[in-house]
Amino acid sequence: MILTVTPNPSLDRTYEVPALDRGEVIRATGERVDPGGKGVNVSRVVAAAGRRTVAVLPLGGAPGGLVAELLDAQGIEVAPVPVAGVTRSNIALAEADGVLTKINAPGPELTAAEQELLLETVHLQARGADWIACCGSLPRGLEPSWYAELVARAHASGVRIALDTSGPALVAALRERPDVVKPNAEELAEAVGRPLATVGDAVKAAGELREMGARAVLASLGADGQVLVDENGAWFGTARVDVVRSNVGAGDSSLSGFLMAGGHGPEALASALAHGAAAVQTPGSVVPTPSDLDPGAVTVTATVPVDRVLKEPVS
Secondary structure (H helix, E strand, O other): OEEEEOOOOEEEEEEEEOOOOOOOOOOOOEEEEEEEOHHHHHHHHHHHOOOOEEEEEEEOHHHHHHHHHHHHHOOOEEEEEEOOOOOEEEEEEEEOOOOEEEEOOOOOEOOHHHHHHHHHHHHHHOOOOOEEEEEOOOOEOOOOOHHHHHHHHHHHOOOEEEEEOOHHHHHHHHOOOOOEEOOEHHHHHHHHOOOEEEHHHHHHHHHHHHHHOOOOEEEEOHHHOEEEEEOOEEEEEEEOOOOOOOOOOHHHHHHHHHHHOOOOHHHHHHHHHHHHHHHHOOOOOOOOOHHHOOHHHEEEEOOOOOOOEEEEEEO
């Protein structure tokens, strides 16, 4: 069972539009409503694979109630933490040429009591979990050290924990030695304080995160692939993508694939790549199913091409 924690969930509305013209009345050609948040997306992918998942998340107001209903309809067990504030609603505008414009609301501010209840709920739901996946930004009211406290409590309960966040919250959590962290290239560069121009730069930066406390680093490099660095070494992998339809949730799908494959070693990296590639070939925020995966399109090697220049370097 994979338990997910989404401190700042959302109700996501996606509108398909021919083009985004400022100041004009735009008629949508399609729309969908999905439960949102990085941890929520991980649960959605796990559930789509027929695996058990429990989603812990603070929910408030009518949008929060709808998030719970949508998750339940997808076969996801919901462990809601009631909050006084209203769950945020996000808007995404998907143009016909593939460009996506997102408007993300800040979300409610959690009180001290709500923050503690969130931690306690994770502890109660973690019994029997194979992994806890903590994902996304922290809502207002939570200090950057909140994730560090969650990692410490998870380890005290004997549960492995994966962390997908960025900035001060990521750096603060490293001291508690999360079992895996999953930054993208921009987040990895921010964590080490320098640009990434090659695959070797990314591997070196991932190694530094391990020196700071992470037991393993799964780094997404966008179109350039992914790297995994752990106590046994480094691996690099790519996955062929025929048509990119949407990159929404691709990183979350990658983390789901990694954890469902055991969360360790090159086989898990291959699963992460297959899930990420499948995600970018599905429309909007639709999550991939096992039938969407193409393991034959994935290549993983321990011979890391350190001098390969990134197609999308990070300054």
